[in-house]
């Protein structure tokens with residue numbers, strides 16, 4: 366009989382630690398709703414002690430998710446962190462406190478500078494305290510793959526006796542290899558089931574050697590009952606275990622693993638695209654399962670084989686991951702009903718008639734400009750619309766601009782609006798974008814530094830929309846700005862301004878929070 370593997374998604378916690386992937390509360394809620402449609406078992410919604418914004422986001426997610434999904438958030442092994450998790454998740458139907466504490470020698474000695482016994486006691490005390498607040502407590506033995514095994518086991522034994530209901534064994538630095546990690550999980554599994562067979566054994570891997578998915582699968586083969594993953598493998602450094610890869614491997618090779626998950630795999634591609642859209646972090650074209658080319662067969666030999674029988678070169682069908690329903694092509698003649706249907710299919714709420722009408726008018730303008738409108742384009746229309754509605758009067762708006770480019774003296778003239786006031790300026794630069802950015806920067810008066818600029822086309826066709834992602838540094842913090850337009854200079858200017866607006870919003874939020 367198949368074992369059921371519990372899937373915890375940590376995109377909103379471990380994934381969100383990536384520079385530039387910071388989402389606002391509304392975006393996190395939207396993504397959490399999609400994770401619910403994907404049918405993950407548990408959402409790790411954030412690290413509430415880290416900021417007021419994170420606390421608020423976790424609480425909103427806990428409030429709005431209903432009873433089909435568990436909600437957790439991360440705490441270090443200190444009372445104030447555990448309190449913050451408790452206060453933010455308690456309202457959920459199935460709340461869980463997640464505590465993390467280092468277990469390897471290097472963590473104990475270098476990070477804490479304490480004896481092993483003292484660190485172990487910190488973990489036990491933290492679990493005991495968390496248990497006074499909630500019945501479900503997960504304990505993560507950070508850096509477990511580099512820990513001394515007997516100390517690791519001693520820690521696990523002690524926290525289980527203190528009441529932990531889930532023991533998580535992270536490969537925090539992506540050091541493990543599949544055989545070794547599988548063996549570690551097997552040894553822990555054997556002892557844990559003797560100690561208390563109701564305690565769940567969980568795994569959490571990082572991808573520094575490109576082995577996170579392989580290590581997670583090896584752990585499942587050796588007894589892991591719960592896996593922690595992120596969409597698109599987003600996460601610290603090289604990322605975390607990719608949810609879509611692991612879940613599809615378990616499904617495609619079910620007869621080998623004899624395991625299944627609750628995931629609705631037909632929601633995988635939609636979830637991946639939503640994340641890309643919200644964070645601006647693209648998935649590589651040849652990425653397994655969700656990359657642009659994951660189901661594209663280009664060589665003649667392969668195409669010939671496929672025409673004879675799909676099984677010749679296909680181990681899973683695009684429909685299994687929701688690919689066929691992503692092919693939305695709308696035109697200026699598509700009408701309100703079709704556009705509304707397409708937007709709802711992307712997971713957005715269309716019940717507000719006024720808001721929909723604004724989006725529809727933008728859609729018509731875009732469809733006139735580029736003839737065919739794809740789901741990517743709709744995502745951006747919706748995002749633009751929401752950002753404008755949210756921040757209407759407080760921030761800078763790009764009213765008009767002119768750019769002259771030549772090999773002598775590229776120049777830009779810009780008109781911005783702020784609180785009903787018109788601001789005009791001009792600048793020269795090394796090139797047209799540099800001139801445009803210098804003019805905008807001078808008008809806003811913020812000493813931001815451009816650290817990253819990327820332009821690519823979204824969707825297909827020669828009239829494709831250009832999407833610009835930028836990163837700004839302001840006082841050591843990274844901010845992102847994104848924009849799209851059929852005019853790539855305008856998209857560039859707007860993306861820069863969105864980055865500047867993100868700095869201003871962050872400063873306002875920090876002032877309000879403290």
Ligand code: KIV
Nearest residue numbers: 465505507535537569
């Ligand atoms: O990588 C890690 O060790 C973590 C823990 C908090 C589970 O993210």
Ligand code: ZN
Nearest residue numbers: 379537569571
């Ligand atoms: Zn991690």
